[in-house]
Each structure stands twice: as structure tokens, then as C-alpha cells.
Amino acid sequence: MTRVRVSRLIRLGSIVGSIALIGSTAACGSSATESGGSAGSGAAKxxxxxxxxAAMVPKSIASKGTLTIAAATYPPAVIEPSNGAAPTGWDVENVRQIAAVLGLKVNVRIVPFNGIIAGLQAGRYDAATGEIYATDERLETVTFVTNHSSDDALMVPAGSKITSASADTDLCGLTVAASLGSAEAALAQKVAGECKSAGKDTLTVKTFDSQANVNLALRGGRVDAAVSSxxxxxxxxxxxxxxxxxxDLPWAPKYKTGLVLPRNADTAKFAEAVRVATDHLIRNGRLKKILDQWNGGKGLIQGAEILPTSTG
Structure with missing residues (x-):
């Protein structure tokens, strides 16, 4: 029987200003914010x-001086303040620190999540971030440099009779929400197929174009639960x-997350530079401080990896 972990609350003392919880700024805008020495409320030096x-960075990137980073609003990994300040959050801060080690600035563009991979492939962005899971499907087209590990869980209203889901088919008969194009949506669809094969009640999966709208659907009673990190x-x-x-969803996969890079002639060289920079920040404790500040210390890894290990 799975316990309900109500105690896993995030310490957010350094987030300045009011951030709308459920409606937070929708991840379908096109805002862009440059950051160098500082960025946004609560950003560390x-x-x-x-x-x-820095000498490892390919000339094609070093000459630009700034990385254009795609990210979808996904608190606390990516937070888009309602006052128009620079996006922040633990994954944005990770990228800022990694870029700084490499002698680069970052320009964060808030975009719809389901357009991020296509945007990388089209060359619109130098990289992407936002607790993006390194799934097998994504590894076929893009490269990850890991800096964090994540797992999924189910969010339900406080008064819900759903208190555990020790097996995936415990979700049969529910209506579940997930972000369009996400690993959570794929996971829910997979479980829906298992419910059907087992002759159990139908699991209905509803997808939304942003995490904010997923949360709104749950708050409005349009779904029974939401699958998120x-x-x-x-x-x-x-x-x-x-x-x-x-x-908790004890049967759900555990995922590696990190900076996502498009595939091109410089990918291997740049990925190695990012990996070394990430390891530098793991060793000196900077990434741990970011996770402690923004994510309750969750997800710290011992060393960065480049995934897939070979692009063929």
C-alpha cells in the first residue's frame, strides 16, 4: 500500500513576489529573457x-556568447513570474550556472512543451531545459547531458478517495490529466491500454497544452487526478x-533529466563541455545548493552523463 507523502513540501523562501499556483503564467507565450550575472527573483550569483x-565549447557556440534556451513553464523547475521578471526555478538556475562556467549567457524562451523537441531539431534553440525526461523516444533525436533525476506521482484533490496506487491498474476507471507531449501522458496512455487488455474499467487520459492547464482541470473537477513529476x-x-x-506511483519509471541539445556537427563536443561543467558544479556543491533552495533537495546526482552514450 502506497503512502500519501503530504510532507514533501518545497522550501521556497527565496522566491520573491506572488506566483499564481494553478494558473501560473501559461507556457504558450514567447517571452525571452537574457541573463548573465543575475536573472530573476532569487537567482544566485x-x-x-x-x-x-570554456575552451572546450565549439567556436560556433562560443562566438555567439549566449545560449538560446527553450523551456516550458513547469514550477519549480521553470517558473515564469507574473511580474514579467526573468524566468527562474531550479532547472533554469542549473543552466545559468553551467553556462557561466562555460563563459556564456543564457536567453530563456518560454514555449509550449510539445514544441520543444521540434524546435531543437529545426535549429531555433541551442538547448532546452525544464525537467525534461530522457526517454528512449527522445534519445532517438536529441542528446541529453544529465544534471538531475526525477520520478512521477499522482496529484489528487485533498478530499479524494484515492489514497494509493500500488499497481498501475489501480488507475483503471479514473480520468487522468497530463501535459501534451509529456512522458506522463505516454505513461497514462500505456496504463490505459493495460486496463483495456485486463478487461477493467476504462482509464480516460486527457492532455492539456500546459502544466498550468493540467492543474486547472484538476482543481475544476474535470479530471480525477493528474500525473506529474x-x-x-x-x-x-x-x-x-x-x-x-x-x-506515490511505485511502479512508474525513474527518469534522468538535464540539458537537452539538438543533433548537429558540434553536439558531441558541446555535450562534453556541458558534462564537465556540470560535474564541476556538482563537486563544488553549487547544484546541490540550487536543489536545496528550489526543490527541497530532491534529485541530486553524483555525476553527469551524456545520453545516448553514442549517437551512431
Whole structure:
């Protein structure tokens, strides 16, 4: 029987200003914000450039001086403040610090999640971030440099009779929401197929174009539950005055996440530079501080990896 982890709340003392919880700024805009030494409310001072690591960056990227980063609003990994300030959150801060070590600035563009991979492939962005899972399907077309690990959970209203989901088919008969194009949506569809094969009640999956709209659907009673990363759910819970609770999914996959890079002639070289910069920040404790500040310390890894290990 799975316990409901209501205690997994995020410490967000350094987030300045009011951030609308469920309706937070929708991830379908086109805002862009440049950051160098500082960015957004609560942003830490940028790490110092490390010359030996910066020298690893391909000339095609170093000459631009700024990485254009695609990200969908997904608190607490990516937070788009309602006052128009620079996007922030733990994954945005990770990227800022990695870029600083490489001698680069970042320009974060808030875009719809389901357009990120296509945008990378089209060359519109240099990289993407936002707790994006390194799934097998994505690894066929893009490259990840990991800096974090994640897992999924179920978010339900506080008064819901759903208190556990020890098996995937425990979701049969529910209407579940997930973000369009997400690994959570794919997971829910897979379970829906298993419910059908087992002759159980239908699992209905509804997808929405942003995490904010997923949360709105749950709050409005249009769905029974929402599948999201555990850290995102914990953030919502911390902001919602006990409106929701978290239900573990012990059978759900664990995922590696990190900076996502398009495939081109410089990918291998740039990925290695990012990997070394990430390891530098893991060793000096900077990434741990970011996760402690923004994500309750969840998801720290021992070392960065380049995935897939070979692009063929």
C-alpha cells in the first residue's frame, strides 16, 4: 500500500513576489529573457568562468556568447513570474550556472512543451531545459547531458478517495490529466491500454497544452487526478493551502533529466563541455545548493552523463 507523502513540501523562501499556483503564467507565450550575472527573483550569483572548461565549447557556440534556451513553464523547475521578471526555478538556475562556467549567457524562451523537441531539431534553440525526461523516444533525436533525476506521482484533490496506487491498474476507471507531449501522458496512455487488455474499467487520459492547464482541470473537477513529476506536485501542494495531496506511483519509471541539445556537427563536443561543467558544479556543491533552495533537495546526482552514450 502506497503512502500519501503530504510532507514533501518545497522550501521556497527565496522566491520573491506572488506566483499564481494553478494558473501560473501559461507556457504558450514567447517571452525571452537574457541573463548573465543575475536573472530573476532569487537567482544566485553566477559561477565564475573556468577557462579550461570554456575552451572546450565549439567556436560556433562560443562566438555567439549566449545560449538560446527553450523551456516550458513547469514550477519549480521553470517558473515564469507574473511580474514579467526573468524566468527562474531550479532547472533554469542549473543552466545559468553551467553556462557561466562555460563563459556564456543564457536567453530563456518560454514555449509550449510539445514544441520543444521540434524546435531543437529545426535549429531555433541551442538547448532546452525544464525537467525534461530522457526517454528512449527522445534519445532517438536529441542528446541529453544529465544534471538531475526525477520520478512521477499522482496529484489528487485533498478530499479524494484515492489514497494509493500500488499497481498501475489501480488507475483503471479514473480520468487522468497530463501535459501534451509529456512522458506522463505516454505513461497514462500505456496504463490505459493495460486496463483495456485486463478487461477493467476504462482509464480516460486527457492532455492539456500546459502544466498550468493540467492543474486547472484538476482543481475544476474535470479530471480525477493528474500525473506529474513529484517535485512539481510538491510545489503545487506548497502553494495551494492543502487543496491537493500526492499519491506515490511505485511502479512508474525513474527518469534522468538535464540539458537537452539538438543533433548537429558540434553536439558531441558541446555535450562534453556541458558534462564537465556540470560535474564541476556538482563537486563544488553549487547544484546541490540550487536543489536545496528550489526543490527541497530532491534529485541530486553524483555525476553527469551524456545520453545516448553514442549517437551512431
Amino acid at each position: 553566477a559561477s565564475a568562468k573556468v577557462g579550461s572548461i 513529484a517535485s512539481q506536485i510538491a510545489y503545487v501542494m506548497s502553494q495551494s493551502k492543502n487543496q491537493f495531496k500526492l499519491v
